[in-house]
Amino acid sequence: MSNVRIYHNPRCSKSRQTLSLLEEKGINLTIVDYLNITPSVDELTTIIDQLNFTPRELLRKTEAIYKELNLKDTSLSDEQLIQAMCDNPKLIERPIVIHNNQAKIGRPPESVLELF
Numbered sequence: 001m002s003n004v005r006i007y008h009n010p011r012c013s014k015s016r017q018t019l020s021l022l023e024e025k026g027i028n029l030t031i032v033d034y035l036n037i038t039p040s041v042d043e044l045t046t047i048i049d050q051l052n053f054t055p056r057e058l059l060r061k062t063e064a065i066y067k068e069l070n071l072k073d074t075s076l077s078d079e080q081l082i083q084a085m086c087d088n089p090k091l092i093e094r095p096i097v098i099h100n101n102q103a104k105i106g107r108p109p110e111s112v113l114e115l116f
Contacts, residue, residue: 004028004097005099006019006029006030006032007034007092007095007096007097008031008095009090009095014106015095017106018106020109021113029097034094038086039089041079044086050098050102051105058092059071059093060094063090069088097115099116100115102115
């Protein structure tokens, strides 16, 4: 198994562009289709730490489920936000590339090259 992982959504153009960029660079990686293989609370907590983000920074605020669950409510705890992302993985910003215990969001796709 590669020590480079991409949390990938094949329907997302930025995710596809990031994956293509890494493959062009010859980087061997493991593709995680996070919509079908959802990270656990512990995995997502680790990813958030590797990104040096707060859980709120990893939320996709444009998703309908974000509004439905009222996730803009600032009284929600980090644990509640992480659980919401685990229960509804489309809330997780993408793509996420992890290498050597550090992570970057591929927005823009080239930003992930800082990991190498």
